[in-house]
Every structure is written in C-alpha cells, then in structure tokens.
Amino acid sequence: MKICSDYSFEANLLKVHLNKATDLPAMDIGGTSDPYVKLFFLPDKKRRLTTKVHRKTLNPVFDERFDLPLLYKDIAQKTLVFGIYDYDRFGKHDSIGSVEIPLSTIDLGAPFLGSKPIKSLTQKTLGDICFSLRYVPTSGKMTVGILEAKNLKKMDAYGLSDPYVKIYLNRNGKRLKKKKTSIKKNTLTPYYNESFAFEVSQEIIQSVELVIKVVDHDQVGSNDPIGKVVLSKNAEGQALKHWTGMINVPRRPVVLWHTLEVCRC
CATH class of the missing domain: 2.60.40.150 (C2 domain)
Known part of the structure; x- marks a missing residue:
C-alpha cells in the first residue's frame, strides 16, 4: 500500500494521503473484491475515517487525503492503522488485511512517503x-x-x-x-x-x-x-x-x- 504523510506541529494534525493498494486477494466468487479502507489510531480507535468503496478491483487507486487530529505529546503512544475491508452489500464486510505504522518509528519532522506491505491477508474461511x-x-x-x-x-x-x-x-x-x-x-x-x-x-x-x-x-x-x-x-x-x-x-x-x-x- 502506497502512503504519504506529514505532521503539522502548528495545527496538531497528521495529514495522510492514501494513494493505492496492489495485488489484493479476491474475496468475491467472481475473482475480484470491493475494497475500502478505514483509518484510525491504536490503542483508542475512537475516530475512524473511511475511503470510498472501489468496485470489482484488486488494485484500487484511492487517492484520498485525510486530516487526523493528533497532539504532539501523544505521538509516541499511537499506531496509525489502515484496515482494509471488502464491502459486502448483503452481509458483514470481510477483513482483507491491515497496515500498521507505529508513529514512533517514523520521523514526523519531514514528510513520509513509502510503500507498506499489507499484513495478515485473510483467506476466506469456509465457515x-x-x-x-x-x-x-x-x-x-x-x-x-x-x-x-x-x-x-x-x-x-x-x-x-x-x-x-x-x-x-x-x-x-x-x-x-x-x-x-x-x-x-x-x-x-x-x-x-x-x-x-x-x-x-x-x-x-x-x-x-x-x-x-x-x-x-x-x-x-x-x-x-x-x-x-x-x-x-x-x-x-x-x-x-x-x-x-x-x-x-x-x-x-x-x-x-x-x-x-x-x-x-
């Protein structure tokens, strides 16, 4: 998953640009998925932001920007999570995987640009x-x-x-x-x-x-x-x-x- 981020010390905001994801697993019987992403911080999960749903694709281009309020004093304890889901019109949305970025591991004094692997890609269970x-x-x-x-x-x-x-x-x-x-x-x-x-x-x-x-x-x-x-x-x-x-x-x-x-x- 390709991600850009930048922290505004003046506004106490983490600005995130979610670019795209590639090679997602097929979650639908037609061989595709309907992916979207939820953004939130661990450990609180209090505020979640959501991208649009991209229909029938394993390589979604999101190209969406988000402003996440974040106090400077809380940075070291926060992990930014991108939860990837397959939209299901008729039932529960299935988890595809996630990208987790502990903010203590990146330099927020400069813009971050990089690609992160999607972890825990799930295979659909039979039930x-x-x-x-x-x-x-x-x-x-x-x-x-x-x-x-x-x-x-x-x-x-x-x-x-x-x-x-x-x-x-x-x-x-x-x-x-x-x-x-x-x-x-x-x-x-x-x-x-x-x-x-x-x-x-x-x-x-x-x-x-x-x-x-x-x-x-x-x-x-x-x-x-x-x-x-x-x-x-x-x-x-x-x-x-x-x-x-x-x-x-x-x-x-x-x-x-x-x-x-x-x-x-």
Missing part, C-alpha cells in the same frame, strides 16, 4: 458449524444434532448460499447410512436444530467414521460442497475432542463448534 453428539452404549444409539452454522462461504452470485447438511456414517471405507437436513434458503447463518439417530453397536463404535458435510443446494446444476468435518477415533484437534467426549460421557449430548475443512470429493 463454522455447531452440532451435538450423544451415544448410548446399552442401546447402541448415536444421535447427531445439527444445530446451526455461521460465516459460510458465499456460493451464489448474489453473495449468499442455500445450505443444507449431509451426515454420513462410514466404516472401513463403506457408507453405512446417510441422512440430511432441510435446505435453508439465502443465508450464510442457517439455523437447523434437527436431530438424526444412527444404530451403532459398542462392538463397532470405534471403527466407524462420522462425516458432517455442508452443501450448497443448486436448483439448476449440481449441488456444491462448502466444507466438512470428519470425526472418529483417528481424528485430530476439535474433531477428536468431540468424538472422545461423546464416548467418555455416554448418554449426555456434547455440543461443540467446528471449523469446516475443504471437501476433496
């Missing part, structure tokens, strides 16, 4: 899903409660999805059972609260695999997978924690959030 697992050993019944999902990947051209959830019970590479939830239209934060029961005896419970897959329904073409969670005794991280919790605390539902992983299928 998160919350579900419960309950296992009753005596009856060999495993209940999966699909509760809700959030921040799902946008799969439709207008920035939303039509998500539903498929639940697979597999063993030794073979599918034993398959069930699915209802479809929730035009949302990235679907609420389901739907339960599904599977018969899984104690003899095979440690040899089965449970797959929770979120899918975008398409009336015209094929349905597109958004992401999945795979649980078993061989899982890792949150998935293993959830599976182990279900086994170790029988008869009680165990509820956890999971971050969706890429479906390679």
Whole structure:
C-alpha cells in the first residue's frame, strides 16, 4: 500500500494521503473484491475515517487525503492503522488485511512517503458449524444434532448460499447410512436444530467414521460442497475432542463448534 504523510506541529494534525493498494486477494466468487479502507489510531480507535468503496478491483487507486487530529505529546503512544475491508452489500464486510505504522518509528519532522506491505491477508474461511453428539452404549444409539452454522462461504452470485447438511456414517471405507437436513434458503447463518439417530453397536463404535458435510443446494446444476468435518477415533484437534467426549460421557449430548475443512470429493 502506497502512503504519504506529514505532521503539522502548528495545527496538531497528521495529514495522510492514501494513494493505492496492489495485488489484493479476491474475496468475491467472481475473482475480484470491493475494497475500502478505514483509518484510525491504536490503542483508542475512537475516530475512524473511511475511503470510498472501489468496485470489482484488486488494485484500487484511492487517492484520498485525510486530516487526523493528533497532539504532539501523544505521538509516541499511537499506531496509525489502515484496515482494509471488502464491502459486502448483503452481509458483514470481510477483513482483507491491515497496515500498521507505529508513529514512533517514523520521523514526523519531514514528510513520509513509502510503500507498506499489507499484513495478515485473510483467506476466506469456509465457515463454522455447531452440532451435538450423544451415544448410548446399552442401546447402541448415536444421535447427531445439527444445530446451526455461521460465516459460510458465499456460493451464489448474489453473495449468499442455500445450505443444507449431509451426515454420513462410514466404516472401513463403506457408507453405512446417510441422512440430511432441510435446505435453508439465502443465508450464510442457517439455523437447523434437527436431530438424526444412527444404530451403532459398542462392538463397532470405534471403527466407524462420522462425516458432517455442508452443501450448497443448486436448483439448476449440481449441488456444491462448502466444507466438512470428519470425526472418529483417528481424528485430530476439535474433531477428536468431540468424538472422545461423546464416548467418555455416554448418554449426555456434547455440543461443540467446528471449523469446516475443504471437501476433496
């Protein structure tokens, strides 16, 4: 990001010229972004100034000037932040990244001109899903409660999805059972609260695999997978924690959030 700045000791103003940014990541499914920038000081964040939104570009030329009130005695404690966001007409604006300049690191006695790398460029996550697992050993019944999902990947051209959830019970590479939830239209934060029961005896419970897959329904073409969670005794991280919790605390539902992983299928 190309930035110019100059401090006016007489007016107690930091004058900033935000020139342009280059090679931003694509945040929309069309391969572009709608970037804009918020300017503010850390640690207070009290006053935020915002650029115009630049449509469908990864190389926005802002060419905007801002006057930020700043007392000389506060300079050493302030960090100037340029927060870069992707404008979303239908939902929450996504963070692309930021440039942070501790003012103690630059000479405000002379104009500053330079390019700063954008840090923490974010890749869009596939989303998160919350579900419960309950296992009753005596009856060999495993209940999966699909509760809700959030921040799902946008799969439709207008920035939303039509998500539903498929639940697979597999063993030794073979599918034993398959069930699915209802479809929730035009949302990235679907609420389901739907339960599904599977018969899984104690003899095979440690040899089965449970797959929770979120899918975008398409009336015209094929349905597109958004992401999945795979649980078993061989899982890792949150998935293993959830599976182990279900086994170790029988008869009680165990509820956890999971971050969706890429479906390679």
